[in-house]
Amino acid sequence: MTGTLLNVGAVLAGTLVGTLVGARLPQGLHDRVLAGLGLITLVIGVDLALAWRDTNALYVLGAVLVGGLLGEAARIEDRIAGLGDRLQRRTGGEGVSQAFFTASLLFCVGPLTVVGSIQDGLTGDFQALATKSVLDGFASIALAASLGPGVGFAAISVLVVQGGLTLGAGLFADVLREGSEPLAAMTSAGGVLIIGIALKLLDLKDVKVGNFLPALVLAPALAAALA
DSSP: OHHHHHHHHHHHHHHHHHHHHHTTSOHHHHHHHHHHHHHHHHHHHHHHHGGGGGSOHHHHHHHHHHHHHHHHHHTHHHHHHHHHHHHHHHHOOTTHHHHHHHHHHHHHSSHHHHHHHHHHHHHOOOHHHHHHHHHHHHHHHHHHHHHOGGGGGHHHHHHHHHHHHHHTGGGTTTTSOTTOHHHHHHHHHHHHHHHHHHHHHTTSOOOOGGGGTTHHHHHHHHHHHHO
């Protein structure tokens, strides 16, 4: 759990710095910070999505389409947003719901979350999560500067998701081993979802990324079953 705890600390520290800095920035600079983070997130998403070159692109396509239907039926996005709304009502802070929701997706969708957590759980090697902690720390600064201190609540999401993966690492080790097709499929599906997050950060389109989360399970499952 060392890597997860580092990640949680980085998110909280970044949120504190971003909140202090953001309070001193005019709205125009807030918008530029958020736009810059959106552009960087878009590039990262495209780079990860191209991992489908190491597997069959149909696994990713099928997982995203079917996952989106399942997520819509289960109203995953509405449930996550509802949790954010409850946090906002309890804290009385403005924009807490959006900050929590956006940051949670950004910090928990991606290959480093899964691979790093599995490595930490199986071998105690938390280097991948330490790298992710640095990235998430800087992202927290940018998000908190624009969206406010609600970003810090995403540390709960990181603790639950990465902690759960670390504790259950043995269940995924054989399937999501480095260089495997299931890992490539999951990485690509994660990249597609990160592109969706970027579109929201850039205020271009809200594709309801939360409803596509089942794709992160379906993509490696399809690759493992059909490869």
